[in-house]
Amino acid sequence: MKIAVWKPELSVSVKSIDEDHQKLFDLINQLFEAMAKGKGKEIIGSAIEELEKYTIFHFNREETYFRVTNYAMGAEHSREHQIFKQKVAEFKNNLSSNSSIAPDVLTFLRDWLLNHIAKSDKAYEEHFKKFTLA
Numbered sequence: 001m002k003i004a005v006w007k008p009e010l011s012v013s014v015k016s017i018d019e020d021h022q023k024l025f026d027l028i029n030q031l032f033e034a035m036a037k038g039k040g041k042e043i044i045g046s047a048i049e050e051l052e053k054y055t056i057f058h059f060n061r062e063e064t065y066f067r068v069t070n071y072a073m074g075a076e077h078s079r080e081h082q083i084f085k086q087k088v089a090e091f092k093n094n095l096s097s098n099s100s101i102a103p104d105v106l107t108f109l110r111d112w113l114l115n116h117i118a119k120s121d122k123a124y125e126e127h128f129k130k131f132t133l134a
């Protein structure tokens, strides 16, 4: 079962970013599946680590584009990224201290990401269109 589904309306018209978003959704789905199937801490832990790593990679990509295109909302947007990175880190820490984690933490991450893409990421679409970003 998939809890995170990317749809074309979420496209920001930059291929690499759309692919990153799809990859992040895939990682959330994998994590959800591992939790739903009652997989061990090790598997769930490595799935969270993968999500964390890819999140950082993706946010860095966007933040680099903000810098090179002189995006006016860059600082504000990056602060939102910071909040999400903290949430993922918290999630990871909770896992190491508890034997199980509540699935609602995962739906929170999914909702946050969906909302962030639909609002904050979508907001740079027109600005990025003025540049050749791949």
Ligand SMILES: [Fe+2]
Binding pocket: 021, 058, 062, 117, 121
């Ligand atoms: Fe994004």
Ligand SMILES: [Fe+2]
Binding pocket: 062, 077, 081, 116, 120, 121
């Ligand atoms: Fe973003």
